[in-house]
Amino acid sequence: MELRVLDRDAALGVYTQQMTRDFPAEELKPFYAVEELMQAGLYEPLAFYEGGALAAYAWQVALPGADCALIDYFAVLRGRRGGGMGTAVLAQLQAYYAPYRHALLVESEHPAEAPDPAAARRRIGFYLRAGARFTAMESRLFGVRYQILALPCGGAAVSDVDVHRELQALYRAMVPEPYYRGNVIFYGC
16 A cells, blocks of 8 residues: 655545545535645645555644644545455554654544444444554534544653643644634543
């Protein structure tokens, strides 16, 4: 499997052709917001190709010098799901970030409030089987409750206090005021 860092045009292609199918409209940032984060050096859209064809993608928010990156969007294309592709992509993602990040942070919708609790539990189980751990943190982002997991990449383990600090910094960089206040809330630690 080949990992590629996407430039603006390639990212726009994945966004319009794939992400609009894989994610509900209310969960997708407008592309101009992604583009602004990319231009600021805070966003890294990665794509995974097999046999020259797109197989999966993982887009991260990554602040320079931070110990963690946040998986913002992650999906395996529909025809390739269920055969271990997602696990293989996460392992490749961990290896890619290992030289300069200690962990990838994952926000997974809390099953207690998810529209489909079984799907939310399966998603969390997928990340746990891949080696992620629950943190002591939860968040409520624009009204949606999330559990926060940390997937180790290499180096020192990241404490829950560090996860809290890094998530706050990531969201401060992503969500401008006045939208941050009242819409981005962290619990725990």
